[in-house]
Amino acid sequence: MIGRAISYGAVTIVNAIACGLGAALGVKLWTEATVRLTDNPGKIEGRIISEPCENPRLMVETVKRVLGYLNLDNLYGAYVETRSNIPIAKGLKSSSAAANALTLATLAALNKKVDDLTIVKLGVKAAINAKVTITGAFDDACASYFGNIVITNNKTMKVLKFLNVDEEYGVLIHVPPEKKYTVSINAKETKTMSREIKAIHKLALKGDYWTAMTLNGLAYSAVFGYNPKIALEALQNGAIAAGLSGTGPAVAAVVPKGNVDLVHEAWQKYGGTIIRTEINREKAHVLR
Numbered sequence: 001m002i003g004r005a006i007s008y009g010a011v012t013i014v015n016a017i018a019c020g021l022g023a024a025l026g027v028k029l030w031t032e033a034t035v036r037l038t039d040n041p042g043k044i045e046g047r048i049i050s051e052p053c054e055n056p057r058l059m060v061e062t063v064k065r066v067l068g069y070l071n072l073d074n075l076y077g078a079y080v081e082t083r084s085n086i087p088i089a090k091g092l093k094s095s096s097a098a099a100n101a102l103t104l105a106t107l108a109a110l111n112k113k114v115d116d117l118t119i120v121k122l123g124v125k126a127a128i129n130a131k132v133t134i135t136g137a138f139d140d141a142c143a144s145y146f147g148n149i150v151i152t153n154n155k156t157m158k159v160l161k162f163l164n165v166d167e168e169y170g171v172l173i174h175v176p177p178e179k180k181y182t183v184s185i186n187a188k189e190t191k192t193m194s195r196e197i198k199a200i201h202k203l204a205l206k207g208d209y210w211t212a213m214t215l216n217g218l219a220y221s222a223v224f225g226y227n228p229k230i231a232l233e234a235l236q237n238g239a240i241a242a243g244l245s246g247t248g249p250a251v252a253a254v255v256p257k258g259n260v261d262l263v264h265e266a267w268q269k270y271g272g273t274i275i276r277t278e279i280n281r282e283k284a285h286v287l288r
Helices: 057-069 094-110 116-129 137-147 187-205 209-224 229-236 258-271
Strands: 002-014 021-038 045-047 075-086 150-155 158-165 170-177 239-244 253-254 273-278 284-285
Touching: 002 094, 002 137, 002 150, 002 187, 002 209, 002 239, 021 094, 021 170, 021 187, 021 209, 021 273, 045 057, 057 075, 057 094, 057 116, 057 137, 075 094, 094 116, 094 137, 094 284, 116 229, 137 150, 137 187, 150 187, 187 209, 209 229, 209 239, 209 253, 229 239, 229 258, 253 258, 258 273
Parallel strands: 045 075
Antiparallel strands: 002 021, 002 284, 021 075, 021 150, 150 158, 170 253, 170 273, 239 253
16 A cells, blocks of 8 residues: 655745745645555654655654544554655745645555645644644645645635736745754744734735735845845846745745846855746646
8 A cells, every 4th residue: 555646845925924824836846755554553654765864753743644634543554755856944845845745645545535625734734743834834835735826824724815827937946055944943033023924915915926925035034134135136137026935044036037047147156056946837646
């Protein structure tokens, strides 16, 4: 009884930490999960193939939650693996993508189906239990699962709006070498700008999501102490939006195809890695 599934990466439009309202954009980075069920109930082991030194607690918690939801935790254990091209602890929704892929893979191994939002919520709750998130990152999980732009209320776990991006933009992501785990930040510091982030979230809801992404990035860069020049330089070289993704340290830019090389060249002086990708419009799914 083996299941395999894939889910995708995302970048921040509005970070929900300050006020519980969020928005995110799906990108064509990916995480694949394989779940092999065993006849050892309660024993779940996992390994992150692409970054084997990382703690597998999210993997274990996700599979455990799915088995418990279906009342099958007294019948099965599991051995779980993931591999991914999403850098961990950079603000690129690696936890959301892993939780989505693992939930889908576990359901596939069991030959069970549940609705899409239940899948997302199972992963969000697993991420909270595994302590890899502060808010549950419902916005990130939805963008990772559904693609395109998703605007949410994370407190109530409700999708407020799905938005399709018709334009063929490139997405560039500047990834510094350091990692920053979401749970390590001081969330109280962000509450001082709760009113401002609510206003930015309203912009996104009205359809001005690229302005929202840039303003959100500037606001959170100020709180977390990141250099805003990386995002500003992207804008100066033709990006339509640029800002800190999640709690960082990665910065994402949405760029018309003709300006991608300009932004890439401008960012090279900052070191680190530059990822070139695109907006994702594909839903997470089971792999056969």
